[in-house]
Amino acid sequence: MSSTREPVMPQNLSYHRDIKYVLKLNNWILCTIGILPFTTRRIGRHVFKILIAFYNFIISFTIVPCALHIIYDQKDIIIRLKLFGLLAFCLTAMTKYCILTIRLPKILYCIEFVKSDWWQVTFRSDREQMLKYAAAGRKLTIIVTSFMYTSSVLYYQILPFFVEHIINNETVRPLVFPIYSKFRQFQISPVYEIVYVAHCMCEYTLCSVTVGTCGLAALFVTHACGQIEVILSRLEDLVNGKNFMQNPNIHRRIAAIVKSHVRVVKFAAVVEEVLQEVCLVELSSSLCTICLLEYYCIVDWQDDDRISLATYFLLFLSFCFNVYMLCYIGELLMEKSSQIGHICYMINWYQISPKFARSLILIIAMASHPIKISAGRIADLSLLTFVNILKTTLAYLSFLRTLVM
Template identity: 80%
Template sequence: MSSARKSVMPQNSSYQRDIQYVLKLNNWILCTIGLLPFTTRGIGRYAFKILIAFCNFIISFAMVPCALHILYDQKDITIRLKLFGLLTFCLTAMTKYGFLTIRRPKILYCIECVKSDWVQVTYKSDREQMLKYAAIGRNLTIIATSIMYTSAFIYYLILPFCSEHKINNQTVRPLVFPIYSKFRQSQNSPIYEIVYVAHCMCGYTIYSVTASACGLAALFVTHACGQIQVILSRLKDLVDGKNFKQSPNVHRRIAAIVKSHVRVIRFAAVVEEILQEVCLVELSSSLCIICLLEYYCIMNWQGNDRIGLVTYFVIFVSFCFNLYILCYIGELLMEKSSQIRYKCYMINWYQLSSESARNIILIIAMASHPIKISAGRIVDLSLMTFVNVLKTTLAYLSFLRTLVM
């Protein structure tokens, strides 16, 4: 953030309450996995580094023995497929966590931009429009987080204890992540309790990473949509200038609109830079994980395992909804940014001078390329992308059933 932006006096008297409303949930999730500092003063501002290292360690602590178990101990292809889905999800979450950690400075920059925009809200109508889109982002984050943590609670705290575990006619205490057979001490107290708690902490970390990626995307994109809505209201009022008390001249009004538009485009470019690798990993892993979850649901249905069916169905819904949110907000941003061009066509440009009318061409040219969020700059996030992913998973499911059965 520049010093000029920090020195601007607040114009929105309710900015502190608005900022807390918009950022509170995302801040809480990001702080618990070290992507935001708990405090900006004292030694606490360096604690996030320890937390990031701990989160990576706790994920590796669960993944490595599980991978060894799949390679050397487990011979049943069905159980291997179940464990492979779990391992893939952990590896995906660890990869996304790494990308988010690398992009952490840009995340902090975008959060400061969001705060600055709320501080500088001038008119009540602008605040209402921004709150409308902020509520959309907040609600999407709440729903996605609730579904993700509910599925994690069922999978980590209920499902392991709902079936009997035996090895060589000996009952063993269940763990979420299977342990390599060479680590025999894992069944003895208090090692078992420590390992189980570590697995639960791993589960919280990987689900929090998924929820935080979705929450950040919803927060930043809906904020950009709110800013675009403010620009649309300015374009509607360009000729009359009722909402331009500080810019009575039409040239200054056009300059203010162009400046706001450029700021939104630059903000969206940073947001895409933050999310492009995360979205690419999410999109590619969803092809595998959603397909496996569909397979698990079918197998539990055929095996009359109701608890397993409910568990995997809830996880399936959470993954589909998480992917849907990413595609929905990509579609929302693309559609909203396209409206700037259409609004320029609809204003009473014939009431403007020829020079002012020519200046509007600049806005039309800038808006001719809608703002998009892409997955690795390979695939644009849209509802059509979501549909194509689901179609592809069904094709993979048919192949998987034919191969296994």
């Protein structure tokens, strides 16, 4: 790292541009489903409550007829399994939606925390390091969004029109979600068009909840990693003090590093509180969904149904990437936080007085317990967890094939 002194700014002069770059995508997704309130107008602060109630009604309006169709209408075991996966995804997305709604105060607290950190940026190098991790989180969110929305459009709005819909020897117009056959009025215009639009809104809500969950995780965790990177640069410069223009005293430099480290640890604790339930639901539901999608791909491969195979394979990639992203950022946070202790030892600590060098022992002790994000305090988000999930899905797939075939 360069030891040349950089110009100091009284605050981040690019704050508004930076914070817009960091939060824009997540704000757009989460505001449209009511998770984040609108702040542009006074009335907008209450619109999100109406949106939450409305979308929960739309999801319930979709799930109930679909469940009745699976129980009473559908007799084919393969189609039942396919619809069960759809219903399970709806229920888990609704669960995550409720959790995010309950955790809204903590989410807003974390967002304000992120804004505060960006406002307090002093050195240009700090801003560049934070932007690097913010860009990584933004790219992950874009990939998740692209996969999820593309696969959902194929599954919900294109695939139904390539499947023959016959109930009681009558051909019916396809809908995004199947409906109980007793509700014949759903095929009559304009009721059919209204129901179709409601199903499309439900589809958008379910996908946005999944994308929003992953986007929030990527935003908060990569921000914490960016802050840790700033701490590492401070530690590397502890002896020379080039980046401590306001703290020329070595004791004050160490105090500033400890303060920043404690701030990141507290932020990570709130982030885990926000994410632990939704991550648990996401991992457990993805375990079931990925297994079912693997089975659907095998069945469609045997039936030579290319459109359905392509759709389910894209969904498979989407859910796999969602789980991988959560596990990857958890692994990244553990790796970055554990580097603090390593850097403390690798700097020229022997050039400072023993009195101040002893202060580094506490930092090393804290860094020996790296920051982790867990799924319901049951499993840590790491690449090992991702591998274990894939292994478990293959084991369940083998059992499912034996049971059904």
